[in-house]
Amino acid sequence: MAGPVADIREMNGSDLISALHLAQQAPAILGQVSGSGVTSSKSSETADYYARLEQLLLACLRTGDDQSAHTCLNRLSLRFGPSNERIMGLRGLYEEATAKDQSALEKCLQEYDNTLSQSPVNVPILKRRVALLRSLNRPSDAISGLIQLLDAIPTDAEAWCELADLYQSQGLASQAIFSLEEALLIAPNSWNVCMQAPFFLFLFFSFLFQIKWSLTLKCKIHSRLGELLYICASDGDASRLLGRSVQHFSRSIELCDDYLRGFYGLTLASTRMLDNDYAGVSGQFPKKTLERLKAFALLKLGEIVESRSIDDQYWASSRSELIAAKELLNRQ
Amino acid sequence: MAIQGADQTILRDPALFYWILFPISIVMILTGILRHYATVLMNTTPKAPSTLAESRERLALLRGVNLRNNACSVLDRESFEMRKNYMVTGFRNGAFLKDPNNRGQPPANPMTDPAGMEAMMGMLKGNMMMMIPQTLIMSWINAFFSGFVILKLPFPLTIRFKSMLQSGVMTRDLDVQWVSSLSWYFLNLMGLQSVFGFILGSDNAANQMAQQMGMANPAAMVNPLQPGQDPDKLYLNEAENLEVMEHFCILDGVEERILQNFAPAGI
Numbered sequence: 001m002a003g004p005v006a007d008i009r010e011m012n013g014s015d016l017i018s019a020l021h022l023a024q025q026a027p028a029i030l031g032q033v034s035g036s037g038v039t040s041s042k043s044s045e046t047a048d049y050y051a052r053l054e055q056l057l058l059a060c061l062r063t064g065d066d067q068s069a070h071t072c073l074n075r076l077s078l079r080f081g082p083s084n085e086r087i088m089g090l091r092g093l094y095e096e097a098t099a100k101d102q103s104a105l106e107k108c109l110q111e112y113d114n115t116l117s118q119s120p121v122n123v124p125i126l127k128r129r130v131a132l133l134r135s136l137n138r139p140s141d142a143i144s145g146l147i148q149l150l151d152a153i154p155t156d157a158e159a160w161c162e163l164a165d166l167y168q169s170q171g172l173a174s175q176a177i178f179s180l181e182e183a184l185l186i187a188p189n190s191w192n193v194c195m196q197a198p199f200f201l202f203l204f205f206s207f208l209f210q211i212k213w214s215l216t217l218k219c220k221i222h223s224r225l226g227e228l229l230y231i232c233a234s235d236g237d238a239s240r241l242l243g244r245s246v247q248h249f250s251r252s253i254e255l256c257d258d259y260l261r262g263f264y265g266l267t268l269a270s271t272r273m274l275d276n277d278y279a280g281v282s283g284q285f286p287k288k289t290l291e292r293l294k295a296f297a298l299l300k301l302g303e304i305v306e307s308r309s310i311d312d313q314y315w316a317s318s319r320s321e322l323i324a325a326k327e328l329l330n331r332q
Numbered sequence: 333m334a335i336q337g338a339d340q341t342i343l344r345d346p347a348l349f350y351w352i353l354f355p356i357s358i359v360m361i362l363t364g365i366l367r368h369y370a371t372v373l374m375n376t377t378p379k380a381p382s383t384l385a386e387s388r389e390r391l392a393l394l395r396g397v398n399l400r401n402n403a404c405s406v407l408d409r410e411s412f413e414m415r416k417n418y419m420v421t422g423f424r425n426g427a428f429l430k431d432p433n434n435r436g437q438p439p440a441n442p443m444t445d446p447a448g449m450e451a452m453m454g455m456l457k458g459n460m461m462m463m464i465p466q467t468l469i470m471s472w473i474n475a476f477f478s479g480f481v482i483l484k485l486p487f488p489l490t491i492r493f494k495s496m497l498q499s500g501v502m503t504r505d506l507d508v509q510w511v512s513s514l515s516w517y518f519l520n521l522m523g524l525q526s527v528f529g530f531i532l533g534s535d536n537a538a539n540q541m542a543q544q545m546g547m548a549n550p551a552a553m554v555n556p557l558q559p560g561q562d563p564d565k566l567y568l569n570e571a572e573n574l575e576v577m578e579h580f581c582i583l584d585g586v587e588e589r590i591l592q593n594f595a596p597a598g599i
Contacts, residue, residue, distance in 0.1 A: 121381050152384035154395040181406055188402040244408065250586040251405075257594055285587070293587055296595040 022059040026068040029056055030075075050079060057090060061097045069094060088115065089124025096132060105136055123153065130162070139166055157186040180225045226252065226265050230272070239276075243285060245269045246293070260304050260321050266297040267328060298332060301325055340507045342481060352482050352513050356473065360520040363465045364528050374457050385430045389563055392428035395419070396570040405582050412579050423571035426564060435564055470517065474500075477513040485509045 029052065057072035073094050077087045092108060099105045112129040115122060126149045133142035146163045150156065164179035226248035229241045246269045252262040270293045273285065305325050381387035396419050403412050422428055426435040478500050489497070489508040498506060500514035511519070 119382075120384050121387050148384070152387040153391055154388070155391045155398065178411075181411060184406040185398050185402045188405040244583075247583040247586050250590050251583055253594065254586060254590050289587055289591070292591055292595065296591060299596070300594075 019059040019062045022056060023063040023065050023068070026056055026060055026065060026072075029053075030068060030071055050076060054090065057094070061094065066098055069097075085119075085122050085124050088122065089128050092125060092128045092132075096128070096135075102136075105132065108132060109136070121152065123149075123156075127159065134166065139170055142166055143170070154182075155186055157183045160186070177225065177229065184225065226262075226269065230265060230269050239273070242269055242273050242276075246273065246285065246290075250293070258300075258304055260301070260308075260325060263297045263301045263304065264321075264325055264328060267294060267301060267332075270294040270297065271332075298329070302329055305329065340510075342484075342510070344481070348480060348482050352477050352480055353516065356477070356513065356517055357520055359469060360517070360524060361527060361531075363469060364524055365531060367461055367465060368528065368532055371458070371461055374461070383430075388428055389430045392422070393563070393566055393570060396423065396567075396574060400570075400574055400577060403577070404580055407579075408581055408583065409579055412581075416574050416577070420571045420574050423567040423574075426567070428567065429563060466521070473514060473517050480513040481506070481510045482513050482516060483511040485511060 053072050053076055057069050057076070060066070060069035060072065073087075073090060076090065077084075080087050082088070082091070092112060095108050095111075096105065099108060109129065109132055112125050112132065115125050116129065126145070130142045130145045130149065133139075133145060143163065143166050146159060146166065150159055150163065153159070160179045160183035164176040164183065167173075167176035167179060226245045229245035229248065246266065249262050249266040249269060252259055253266065256262070270290050274287070274290055274294065305322060308322055381390060399415055399419060403415070407415065426432045429435055481498075481501060485497075487509070491508060493508050496518070497508060497511045497515045499512060499518070501510075501512040
């Protein structure tokens, strides 16, 4: 019993492969309950157990195991009651994920609106509503919904990140930067923010994030902010934005010194600064520093790629990043 | 005056031991456990805000604090100034208040405000939970066991401990090692924490389920405002704190820093 349980705690369920592994253990976890799970009376254990059940629910939904997901959901609502806000959110998630067509999704949306008219500060439902609007391809509605949410709850980092992502998808770069900065203010050293937009388009907005605050996922808003600054540096005062981009990438490396994405971004940004001869312009980056930064980033990138290619299995989830890094190395 | 250095001996009936020492200890442990469960039972989760404006009123303050604490690790001067100005004017104008029109008026009496009433009630309950059993047990002990010397500590103590160990026994000359029944009650009251920890599990064992029940977004549940506190005053305070803040940014020179700390010497 201890074996699989320990494994699950290790996984963060943020990428498809580990989600799949997790979902494959569904029968074991769900079966074990009927035997012994309920009798484990210590409250800490059951608390753990329900947190695990929630993760399992998400993983099952992602991997298409709707039946197990339904079982999980039922167990959770049996324990916490269907009127619990978080359970309502999870149920909404389940309904959305199993919706057959557009009209079913519209119905979900209507249900959310009904719920919200009764209890306006139901955070999980508010978030689900935004995510649903997004997946219904109504980004401006989603943005206004999020702004409303953030006006009331300005200390919610994941909502700020989502807003940044939405803004970016609409090409509103400076707003996106602002939002990410807000998120960083809440969690200055954070590990955070999934960047794979397609992932959470449909399923995961609010709930996976709650798992992601765990330390296992090493994406950082800093680096994300760096990326964003890099992207929008094409217009306006490019040299300043690029400079800040370099700074944020550097900071993300400072926070986590084998962070592939940080080094990748640092390479790109410093290369671009060197190419366009911005070195002297902003005043703070002498050319020599930039060259050293670039050389350092390339060196580390090479090291990371090499070491991760060896134990390929362990890094399977970030394989695409690895490929991109290899390609960048070849180009240089 | 007692002869210094010589052992005082008091002939105690061993029945004192069984009929006073044990009962007091057991009663104390049992009431402790009872109190714990009673607290769990009567514990009300902090009330979630019922409207968006209310939630904003609570969290705007946290936002200001966040800005103050974390700005140095994120923002450059320009965006910091922008945010600072926004927050300060917001705090000053009362833009974040639940109903800005009521601003400046004395805060509603928490006795008449139902939400404040509830919070007060919660505090009251908590206090009662401590007070009532203690009064009862203390009067019980006073009525039945006062004036007994029930225990001799196996180690010497200084005279200062006399008031702690011999309350209820008015003898000037009695050696400090002797413990009276009333003092034994006090010692139990203060010293049983670890026993409860052992019996009931660690402190938060009972709270964990409550946390789980409030599985909603924890950020939304935080309430920095005490009942009866005027948010406007806190805002003005926070605005002042923000105004005097000096800006610096750890991003300045970060590139040199990583080159120095992480890069190998050759580069």
